[in-house]
Amino acid sequence: MTEPLTLSIDAMGGDNAPDMVIEGIEASMARLSKAKFLLFGDEAKLAPLLERHPQAAAVSEIRHTDEAITNDQKASTALRSGRNSSMRLAIDAVGSGEAAGIISAGNTGALMAMAKFVLKTLPGIDRPAIAGYYPTQRGESVMLDLGANVDCDADNLVQFAVMGEVFARNVLGVENPTIGILNVGAENLKGNEAVKKAAAMLQETSLPIKFHGFIEGDDIGAGTVNVVVTDGFTGNIALKTSEGTAKMFGEFLKQALSETLMSKMGAFLARSALKTFKMRVDPRRYNGAMFLGLNGICIKSHGGTDALGFSNAIHVAVEMITHSFNEGIKEDYAQLSGNKPMAEKATDSE
Amino acid sequence: MTEPLTLSIDAMGGDNAPDMVIEGIEASMARLSKAKFLLFGDEAKLAPLLERHPQAAAVSEIRHTDEAITNDQKASTALRSGRNSSMRLAIDAVGSGEAAGIISAGNTGALMAMAKFVLKTLPGIDRPAIAGYYPTQRGESVMLDLGANVDCDADNLVQFAVMGEVFARNVLGVENPTIGILNVGAENLKGNEAVKKAAAMLQETSLPIKFHGFIEGDDIGAGTVNVVVTDGFTGNIALKTSEGTAKMFGEFLKQALSETLMSKMGAFLARSALKTFKMRVDPRRYNGAMFLGLNGICIKSHGGTDALGFSNAIHVAVEMITHSFNEGIKEDYAQLSGNKPMAEKATDSE
Numbered sequence: 229m230t231e232p233l234t235l236s237i238d239a240m241g242g243d244n245a246p247d248m249v250i251e252g253i254e255a256s257m258a259r260l261s262k263a264k265f266l267l268f269g270d271e272a273k274l275a276p277l278l279e280r281h282p283q284a285a286a287v288s289e290i291r292h293t294d295e296a297i298t299n300d301q302k303a304s305t306a307l308r309s310g311r312n313s314s315m316r317l318a319i320d321a322v323g324s325g326e327a328a329g330i331i332s333a334g335n336t337g338a339l340m341a342m343a344k345f346v347l348k349t350l351p352g353i354d355r356p357a358i359a360g361y362y363p364t365q366r367g368e369s370v371m372l373d374l375g376a377n378v379d380c381d382a383d384n385l386v387q388f389a390v391m392g393e394v395f396a397r398n399v400l401g402v403e404n405p406t407i408g409i410l411n412v413g414a415e416n417l418k419g420n421e422a423v424k425k426a427a428a429m430l431q432e433t434s435l436p437i438k439f440h441g442f443i444e445g446d447d448i449g450a451g452t453v454n455v456v457v458t459d460g461f462t463g464n465i466a467l468k469t470s471e472g473t474a475k476m477f478g479e480f481l482k483q484a485l486s487e488t489l490m491s492k493m494g495a496f497l498a499r500s501a502l503k504t505f506k507m508r509v510d511p512r513r514y515n516g517a518m519f520l521g522l523n524g525i526c527i528k529s530h531g532g533t534d535a536l537g538f539s540n541a542i543h544v545a546v547e548m549i550t551h552s553f554n555e556g557i558k559e560d561y562a563q564l565s566g567n568k569p570m571a572e573k574a575t576d577s578e
Numbered sequence: 579m580t581e582p583l584t585l586s587i588d589a590m591g592g593d594n595a596p597d598m599v600i601e602g603i604e605a606s607m608a609r610l611s612k613a614k615f616l617l618f619g620d621e622a623k624l625a626p627l628l629e630r631h632p633q634a635a636a637v638s639e640i641r642h643t644d645e646a647i648t649n650d651q652k653a654s655t656a657l658r659s660g661r662n663s664s665m666r667l668a669i670d671a672v673g674s675g676e677a678a679g680i681i682s683a684g685n686t687g688a689l690m691a692m693a694k695f696v697l698k699t700l701p702g703i704d705r706p707a708i709a710g711y712y713p714t715q716r717g718e719s720v721m722l723d724l725g726a727n728v729d730c731d732a733d734n735l736v737q738f739a740v741m742g743e744v745f746a747r748n749v750l751g752v753e754n755p756t757i758g759i760l761n762v763g764a765e766n767l768k769g770n771e772a773v774k775k776a777a778a779m780l781q782e783t784s785l786p787i788k789f790h791g792f793i794e795g796d797d798i799g800a801g802t803v804n805v806v807v808t809d810g811f812t813g814n815i816a817l818k819t820s821e822g823t824a825k826m827f828g829e830f831l832k833q834a835l836s837e838t839l840m841s842k843m844g845a846f847l848a849r850s851a852l853k854t855f856k857m858r859v860d861p862r863r864y865n866g867a868m869f870l871g872l873n874g875i876c877i878k879s880h881g882g883t884d885a886l887g888f889s890n891a892i893h894v895a896v897e898m899i900t901h902s903f904n905e906g907i908k909e910d911y912a913q914l915s916g917n918k919p920m921a922e923k924a925t926d927s928e
Binding site: 364410412418445458460461466468473488497509 | 729797
């Protein structure tokens with residue numbers, strides 16, 4: 229890329245904003261050669277922070293606004309009365325074409341509602357989904373939806389499968405990504421109506437999609453498939469359950485290793501290995517959920533993240549833009565659903 | 579207890595049955611002083627196994643049957659044509675009062691269908707639930723439903739809350755157990771209709787139940803509440819996701835510790851601590867899911883478990899019988915819903 233990449237930042241979103249936002253930009257400079265940041269937020273707070281972070285200051289431009297969306301605001305209220313908020317103005321910059329993507333660590337529901345309103349959904353997509361990638365025993369996988377749609381029907385799940393497939397192929401670089409639908413068992417007769425119908429649709433379609441079938445919760449960590457498809461209720465809970473388990477596991481390990489003199493000595497000798505291990509499961513490394521299915525790149529950072537996590541969310545946006553994810557999904561979706569919409573197809577064969 | 583406790587065993591259920599069943603009984607002898615086992619299954623296989631396990635043989639009695647339920651059998655088929663199966667006969671022994679509880683590592687759906695048919699549900703319970711307990715950062719918690727009911731309404735969830743409360747109080751020994759409903763956010767406006775309505779019912783009830791409110795996936799491992807209430811679809815996936823994460827975590831740790839000479843030496847010095855840690859998160863220690871809401875004790879062991887896991891499932895049955903769990907739930911349910919059924923109460927105040 230020769231043109232500097234312009235990213236739009238909701239500088240006021242997140243528990244530790246705006247400090248961690250500026251520090252995150254500073255931290256991301258190491259792996260970003262050419263980028264420009266539009267910082268939407270309170271100039272009185274942002275200017276002194278930039279003074280202390282000259283690297284970030286060199287590539288940032290403050291766009292002042294007093295208003296910000298709070299975490300407890302309802303999405304509908306934010307949409308109605310948040311037109312001058314840092315979040316909304318940052319999204320508008322993508323809508324107008326000034327920025328190539330937006331990153332926010334603020335209110336997820338408000339961000340999704342505003343992004344959907346401003347950027348619109350891609351052709352063929354009824355509802356955007358939140359996708360995230362995470363470590364598995366066999367490399368990285370992507371899971372969606374992580375919470376945008378609490379209730380999903382079979383059509384939504386099939387659309388998630390296509391979006392996930394395009395993401396795994398274009399951004400993760402997996403040649404023939406496999407897709408699995410999260411369920412309570414691998415057998416065809418298990419599960420609720422939505423997953424059963426979606427599985428039938430993906431099994432019977434002639435599209436070049438590698439559908440593995442149903443997978444169970446333990447297949448997520450095992451890395452059985454490259455793309456895990458699920459509704460937003462289950463996906464959000466599965467993701468957070470996994471984070472909670474990892475935290476508990478880490479806590480138990482720390483306790484065990486600090487119990488005796490011998491174990492402390494052992495931990496000291498193995499400190500480099502333990503550090504590698506800790507890094508490998510550090511949730512900050514996987515921070516930055518992608519809103520898929522929108523006519524623009526929108527990345528949601530974890531609200532409680534720090535500078536390292538925020539810089540990762542920036543990195544995710546850059547990856548998606550560099551790999552022209554949205555162009556890819558548009559083409560693939562047109563091709564995939566070329567002959568006939570998938571939903572119709574499945575209904576025909578019933 | 580002076581009378582020996584009689585347990586009924588489906589000796590043919592499980593991937594490693596009947597070997598691990600007999601070995602599991604042998605292993606459980608260490609913590610069971612007075613117990614008797616009725617072993618339902620193929621005498622030709624069981625008799626030689628008992629010969630090699632004299633401790634188990636001394637307390638076991640074989641009840642021969644040729645038939646067994648397979649893992650791929652549908653629950654309805656098993657119910658219709660499995661009347662002489664080891665699983666069904668073992669349940670019948672509880673129904674007739676000959677045994678105080680039954681343990682099986684076989685087909686979960688078939689076990690639930692048969693147990694419900696033979697034992698019936700307790701007064702006030704529409705649908706039994708599968709409950710399990712697991713380690714958290716603050717001790718043990720119980721979660722239900724883990725997969726018996728894929729679709730649940732608010733009434734089901736409220737009934738699960740009551741059953742879980744009784745379990746935590748009587749069997750786990752928690753004085754005032756706190757109850758949380760698993761959701762995608764802690765705020766009242768989040769989630770699907772069933773969880774929102776169930777939360778309103780539990781919030782507005784005057785019953786002596788300590789309802790914490792909504793919890794998220796990471797609260798499971800954190801031990802935020804003693805009882806986690808959820809539908810069977812989400813609960814099953816959350817449980818298995820957690821198991822998968824723990825496995826991945828363990829694998830990554832093993833890899834890191836075996837990478838260099840230093841880390842190997844460290845791991846050697848810390849081997850006792852690492853063993854303690856491994857034991858603490860060993861899923862076999864938490865094997866034995868309880869079918870709650872039935873007029874009899876029925877424990878489902880993990881299908882792929884070994885002797886240690888099966889002996890734990892036996893232990894769970896003994897705990898529930900010793901603490902008169904079903905008497906407790908009947909009394910509590912009558913008392914809790916004494917003035918008015920909870921569902922009606924919530925409707926009144928809407």
